[in-house]
Amino acid sequence: MPEESRLQALRRQIAEHKARLEELHSQLAVAEAQELQEDVTVRTSQGVAAKSQRPEQLAVAEPQEPEHDTVAWKWPLEAHEYERYSRQMIVPNFGLQGQLRLKKARVLLVGAGGLGSPAAAYLAGAGVGTVGLVDGDEVEVSNLHRQIAHSTGRVGTSKVESAIAYLKELNPTITYNAHITHLTPQNAQDIVSGYDLVLDCTDHPTSRYLISDICVLLAKPLVSASAFQTSGQLIVLNNPPRQGPCYRCVFPKPPPPESVVGCGEGGIVGPIVGAMGVMQALEAIKLIARGDLEGGEVKPTTMLLFSGMADTPFRTVRMRGKRKACFACDEEAALTLEKLRTSIDYVQFCGVNAPVQLLQPQERITAEEYGRLSKTNKDEHLLLDVREKEHFDLCNIPGSVNVPIGRFMSTRGDAIPDGLPSNLPPTTAIYVVCRVGNDSQIATQKLKDLGLGNSERIIKDIKGGMKAWKDTVDPTVPFI
Ligand SMILES: [Zn+2]
Known part of the structure; x- marks a missing residue:
């Protein structure tokens, strides 16, 4: 029937137009996407400017391959180096040349x-x-x-x-x-x-x-x-x-x-x-x-x-x-x-800083001996600590008096170092302690030279100083 065959022909034409229309829509979508790609760039974890497909895909997009994997890399530093060092490379007179020298x-x-x-x-x-x-x-x-x-x-x-x-x-x-x-x-x-x-x-x-x-x-x-x-x-x-x-x-x-x-x-x-x-x-x-x-x-x-x-x-x-x-x-x-x-x-x-050997053995006392003596003879002696004040303030033996070694070295003539009690009874023993037993010998000798060591008074230093005190008497000493 001619009408029927015309009707079929019209249906075919409509179907073809529909297909053509869909194809055009699809081409339009692709063109729009390409336009977006031109506008949006995203820094990937490799530090390379890579183009995104759509902004809303950025959060989930897989990391893009660095552009120079596909396009020959033509710059003297690696891409990540431009990102890492850019803040110093843009400093006047530093520049790319400076960075290349550092790299080498x-x-x-x-x-x-x-x-x-x-x-x-x-x-x-x-x-x-x-x-x-x-x-x-x-x-x-x-x-x-x-x-x-x-x-x-x-x-x-x-x-x-x-x-x-x-x-x-x-x-x-x-x-x-x-x-x-x-x-x-x-x-x-x-x-x-x-x-x-x-x-x-x-x-x-x-x-x-x-x-x-x-x-x-x-x-x-x-x-x-x-x-x-x-x-x-x-x-x-x-x-x-x-x-x-x-x-x-x-x-x-x-x-x-x-x-x-x-x-x-x-x-x-x-x-x-x-x-x-x-x-x-x-x-x-x-x-x-x-x-x-x-x-x-x-x-x-x-x-x-x-x-x-x-x-x-x-x-x-x-x-x-x-x-x-x-x-x-x-x-x-x-x-x-x-x-x-x-x-x-x-x-x-x-030169080697050899231990001081200024005093005779009988002029010295061990830390342990002093420990025993101080318990029984609390009031009849003076313990001088000749370390610097800062060391002394961190920890010291109870009852000790701080007169830093520098004061002994700077005294002139027969002047008594500042800080030393001036009215010591002539029988009061003096013991001297320092960090490891060197300065204490110098101070002890100086006290004797100043005439403080008379026949009635004992002046001795503690061998090994605060280190020996910590090692043999009081292990809780926090610092020497
Ligand atoms: Zn020279």
């Missing part, structure tokens, strides 16, 4: 303590390509107030391993080398030769001379810092190598051993050493980023002096250049790698 640099920190912790943190954070740490010590609770790379949970572990665990949290994308040992004349060449720049973050003259010598011999610039109580110093040495002064040029002779007091004995305020470590990192970054390691000009050597509690805490003093006939860095110097390894005794050079 290998920096060794000798000491992973109060200086090394902040210095390493800022160098790792800044993207120094290789950071090496040398230290043979383990983390102690008393380190934690200033050695910020360590933590309570890592007490008893190697400082180097503890610091690297901390640094990897900070920046896992660079290389860390662990040297779990003290730097010695025998291992110094092997360790230091793998680096471009060295930071001296130690706290004893013995290591300072060794580090400086090996840096001279291997032509490595050295950023040296120190901190004690409330002050610090910083100097860049051997920069450029063999042209700038070395540590021996500045300090040809080590300080007398008895004047060397470590942080364990003399104390240190945390931010003081922290500030010096941060300044070391800054000096290192300056040397690397501005290209000095690739051949810088000779600049005047200056020393930064930091007095943390002063009204004007920072001062800079100009230093002399290289010292003529310097043992280490003079052109004619006798120092060689072979000599350093085999025949230089740095401990002997810096």
Whole structure:
């Protein structure tokens, strides 16, 4: 039937139009989606600008593949490095070039303590390509107030391993080398030769001379810092190598051993050493980023002096250049790698602080003997504690009187040191205690020299000082 066949033809046409219409709708949706993609960019976890499909899908979208996986990456740094270091790269005169130099640099920190912790943190954070740490010590609770790379949970572990665990949290994308040992004349060449720049973050003259010598011999610039109580110093040495002064040029002779007091004995305020470590990192970054390691000009050597509690805490003093006939860095110097390894005794050079042996055995008393005596003879003697006031205030033997050793040393003629009771009966015995039994001998001798030790009066010191008291009489003493 013609009508029926026309009707069927019309139905086919309607179906075809419907299909065409659906196809057009679908093409329109695709076009709209593409338009959205142009507008919306999302930072993925890889730090790459990736395009999203639709804003509402962002929260659940799988992480996008970095764009450079599919498109050839044409930039000198990795994508994640642009994100991590962008804030320093946009600083005038730092730039991409500075970052590339940092990435290439290998920096060794000798000491992973109060200086090394902040210095390493800022160098790792800044993207120094290789950071090496040398230290043979383990983390102690008393380190934690200033050695910020360590933590309570890592007490008893190697400082180097503890610091690297901390640094990897900070920046896992660079290389860390662990040297779990003290730097010695025998291992110094092997360790230091793998680096471009060295930071001296130690706290004893013995290591300072060794580090400086090996840096001279291997032509490595050295950023040296120190901190004690409330002050610090910083100097860049051997920069450029063999042209700038070395540590021996500045300090040809080590300080007398008895004047060397470590942080364990003399104390240190945390931010003081922290500030010096941060300044070391800054000096290192300056040397690397501005290209000095690739051949810088000779600049005047200056020393930064930091007095943390002063009204004007920072001062800079100009230093002399290289010292003529310097043992280490003079052109004619006798120092060689072979000599350093085999025949230089740095401990002997810096001197050993030998125990004082001023008094005869009969002029001394053991802590145990004094303990017994003090129980039975409470009122008829005087116990002088010659430690510094701060030590005395932390803990002391009940009944003792504090007259710090400095007052004995500064008295002139036959003046009695301040703080010593002036009306002591001539028969009252005097006992003297200090930290480990050295200063107490000096004070005892001084009292005798002043004429206080007459035939009626006993003056003796306590052998081994507060340490012996803690070890043999009162183990609850919290600090010596
Ligand atoms: Zn020198």
